[in-house]
Amino acid sequence: MKKVTFTKKGTKKSGISIPGTQPSTNNGLLLTSTGIPSLDALLGGGLPVGTVLLIEEDHTNRFARIVSKYFLAEGTACHHGIYLITRNEKPQKILSQLPMPTTMEKVSREAGSGEMNIAIRYHDLPKAQKSVADVSRYGHHFDLSKTMDALQLADKEVHSLNLLETIDKEIKDIFRYTLQQIKIKIDTNNYAAPSDTDVGNEKNLNILRVAITNFGSPMWGENNSETAQKINKFLFCLRALARQSLMVCCITIPTDLYTSTQVETFRQLCDCSVELQSFEGKKKNPLYKQYHGLLNMRKLLCLNSLLPYVPETLDFAFELKKTKFVIEYLHLPPDVSDTASRQGVEEIDTNKVSKSSPCGGTTLKKDLDF
Secondary structure (H helix, E strand, C coil): CCCCCCCCCCCCCCCCCCCCEEECCCCCCEEECCCCHHHHHHCCCCEECCCEEEEECCCCCHHHHHHHHHHHHHHHHCCCEEEEEECCCCHHHHHCCCEEEECHHHHHHHHHHCCCCCCHHHCCCCCCCCECCCCCCCCCEEEEEEECCHHHHHCCCEEEEEHHHHCCCCCCCHHHHHHHHHHHHHHHCCCECCCHHHCCCCCCCCCEEEEECCCCCCCCCCCCHHHHHHHHHHHHHHHHHHHCECEEEEEEECHHHCCHHHHHHHHHCCCEEEEEEECCCCCCCHHHCCCCEEEEEEECCCCCCCCCCCCCCCCEEEEECCCCEEEEECCCCCCCCCCCCCCCCCCCCHHHEEECCCCCCEEECCCCCC
16 A cells, blocks of 8 residues: 655745845735834735835925934844935934834833723623824834933944035936936945845845935925925836835825825825825814824725735824834724704793702793693
């Protein structure tokens, strides 16, 4: 009698493995964290390598800067290549404010400290989910109350491009010059997309994180249709460059400076777009008193699939706590105000009410006709 043996398939290693990445369960793409676990959950697990993430800045640019810092801090924690491009300020100022990595135990302890004690019989009842998944499977957690020092960045591959230094140079097109510098960085540091022969050799492979802050601001050019066309061309070429390399890009744009038609074009030229609406300096709705702003998913990621990953809801709000930036599902609290009245129930006129019962009850005054 012949013996039948079975060989397990899939024992051969496939794909590439780079620190700080994991394959997507939805489309098989290689994902890397944005630095914010709750934002990773909205994107379907993280940001695919070779894509461009657009952050539509809030009017003060406070929270968009925080998202960029998270993006850069995650790169330093994973030993990815960092390339920070600025036009309005010195890159060293942003790099000196990157949040400090923290442990998972501390994150869990802080999350558990805010829980309320309820009756035992209510423990098994379903609870309304408030926070988006705030635990990263492969990324890191950071403490906004602490910043990295220079020694922590000394052994990291951190590069920057200060476009303020190019003002005196004779550069006709600053957008073209920026693209050329990114292309040079990819070629000289071996961030090109791997070939089939490089798949089994991951030692020389790494991710390049490109962060461009306040892109398209008045420092980049006049606010007119010509500048908008240059931005369109830049985003188109940037995404094509990202597709051919191991690069992820996070770019922030002050979209309130442009028309709705121009902003919609910016979104279509990027792989994903997230809009931040801050309540700072504005009259806040009492329903949003616990939040610092709203987060809108303007364009969902859709790569290697017919349909994009769609979160459970598209209504989100964000809150800046002492140690972290949190994205939560937008739940409106019940209306328990003193002036609230149910629909269809008429309010009682106090002039027609009198204390008549011995127990202090209220009755309506009526005109009696005998």
